């Protein structure tokens with residue numbers, strides 16, 4: 001009789017313990033889910049869903065550039081200073097894939113996220129930017145012109161080759177995406193040509209690099225709603241412009257991500273101040 005009573009009590013006790021355990025696991029997993037949506041766990045709920053992501057745009061990197069060209073040129077030394085300043089300020093570079101997962105599925109982003117981009121696919125990106133990014137453990141996206149890969153001529157600065165693109169892509173440091181095939185003003189060309197620019201560049205990147213091409217940066221940052229629709233139909237999930245003002249938030253979607261030009265001749269402090277100003 002006594003043994004039977006103890007047995008009943010043991011059963012009751014283990015039932016109570018298992019209920020407490022299930023509740024504890026539940027509470028833990030729901031707090032983990034909440035943490036999956038935020039940039040900074042210390043901020044309030046409202047701010048958490050409004051993560052602000054700046055995107056910087058660089059072009060060519062070279063010494064002794066003409067100061068009138070500082071919106072598209074920066075020296076190797078200035079570029080490294082920029083990266084060092086971003087790193088020391090606690091910025092974490094993220095990929096467009098991460099930003100896509102954040103916007104569409106609420107996936108977690110690191111604190112102080114930032115996206116680095118380069119337009120046109122110049123050889124100097126391979127020569128100077130790629131090693132510096134590797135050194136600081138940073139990531140960037142290069143928007144290439146698929147019709148100019150490996151091009152060396154007197155019209156413009158040399159462009160890196162498919163082989164170099166492949167090396168950068170495989171390193172995990174650089175993601176190659178599309179800036180069209182031949183860099184026309186997309187708002188001024190016939191619809192057939194615009195379609196070709198979107199589709200041909202995407203096809204070549206997928207074929208040459210054996211990876212998805214889902215981000216399109218408009219040449220000169222020029223676009224309209226018809227082009228946005230065409231780009232979407234061509235398979236681009238993300239479209240990028242140059243606004244030189246503001247940063248990106250989840251509620252604005254993925255069809256016109258704004259970028260801030262990182263000017264040559266600006267110090268690390270000036271770059272950080274410019275980004276901060278645009279966060280307001």
Ligand SMILES: [Zn+2]
Pocket residue numbers: 119120179183219220
């Ligand atoms: Zn361009």
